[in-house]
Amino acid sequence: MPKAATKPPRKRFGQHFLTDRGVLARLLDCLALRPDDQVLEIGPGRGALTREIYGAVKRCAAIEIDRDLAAALRAEFPGMEIINADVLAYDFGKLQNARPWRIVGNLPYNISSPLLFQLLDLTSDTGDVPFFQDTHFMLQREMAARLAARPGSKAWGRLSVAAQSRCAVEALFDVAPESFAPPPKVFSTLVRLSPQLQRRRAPPQLDAVLRLAFSARRKRLANALKDLDIDWNAVDVDAAARPEQLTVSDFVKIADAVHGGNRGHLRHR
Numbered sequence: 001m002p003k004a005a006t007k008p009p010r011k012r013f014g015q016h017f018l019t020d021r022g023v024l025a026r027l028l029d030c031l032a033l034r035p036d037d038q039v040l041e042i043g044p045g046r047g048a049l050t051r052e053i054y055g056a057v058k059r060c061a062a063i064e065i066d067r068d069l070a071a072a073l074r075a076e077f078p079g080m081e082i083i084n085a086d087v088l089a090y091d092f093g094k095l096q097n098a099r100p101w102r103i104v105g106n107l108p109y110n111i112s113s114p115l116l117f118q119l120l121d122l123t124s125d126t127g128d129v130p131f132f133q134d135t136h137f138m139l140q141r142e143m144a145a146r147l148a149a150r151p152g153s154k155a156w157g158r159l160s161v162a163a164q165s166r167c168a169v170e171a172l173f174d175v176a177p178e179s180f181a182p183p184p185k186v187f188s189t190l191v192r193l194s195p196q197l198q199r200r201r202a203p204p205q206l207d208a209v210l211r212l213a214f215s216a217r218r219k220r221l222a223n224a225l226k227d228l229d230i231d232w233n234a235v236d237v238d239a240a241a242r243p244e245q246l247t248v249s250d251f252v253k254i255a256d257a258v259h260g261g262n263r264g265h266l267r268h269r
Contacts, residue, residue: 020179042105100133123166144189158210167193203255213243229259
């Protein structure tokens with residue numbers, strides 16, 4: 001096997017390789033792979049999970065930022081599409097086809113949030129086939145709590161609403177630091193996101209509403225969203241409530257009521 005497969009992790013990439021075979025088995029049980037699946041692995045690293053996927057599904061691909069690891073993966077898994085790229089800068093449109101992907105990855109904590117927002121945007125396309133069928137990501141436990149949070153909790157925020165407005169969110173199980181090499185300083189959680197057809201086409205103004213609302217989460221809603229042109233008389237939401245008290249449905253109603261259509265118009269002061 002190429003030396004790169006056992007090379008030490010590069011700190012700048014935030015790599016923590018999964019080494020616990022028991023955790024890997026639980027992850028595979030959650031995936032429940034089928035022969036006709038298409039699997040996209042993000043950050044395969046040394047290939048612990050890749051070895052279980054390769055040859056077990058119809059098509060598999062991987063995006064790996066470390067060029068040495070990418071080279072080792074190409075050597076070990078001939079015929080597999082190994083993309084040496086920064087996933088945050090990658091054009092997922094290059095992978096779009098007639099079948100949705102199943103996406104899996106042990107994500108570096110420093111890219112988790114922007115990558116999740118990037119993938120959530122892909123669920124709002126206008127096609128009948130979503131880009132991904134589901135995702136299974138190993139995330140920092142605190143971020144997993146934010147994804148699965150409920151209204152009124154401290155963890156409830158922009159990421160919670162953005163995810164739950166488009167997907168069913170399931171926190172599956174926690175993973176201790178010693179399951180990785182090197183061990184991170186925090187616990188991790190495996191989280192599943194499954195796009196819901198009835199939720200996929202989120203209002204175009206939703207992100208603008210969430211950004212403003214949760215940047216002033218202690219303010220009254222009308223004050224937090226004062227820069228958006230909203231007719232509050234036409235919205236069945238209490239304008240005096242705080243953003244942290246609202247449900248996903250409430251935020252969708254507000255986004256639908258923002259004047260200016262798809263342009264994201266902000267009222268000039």
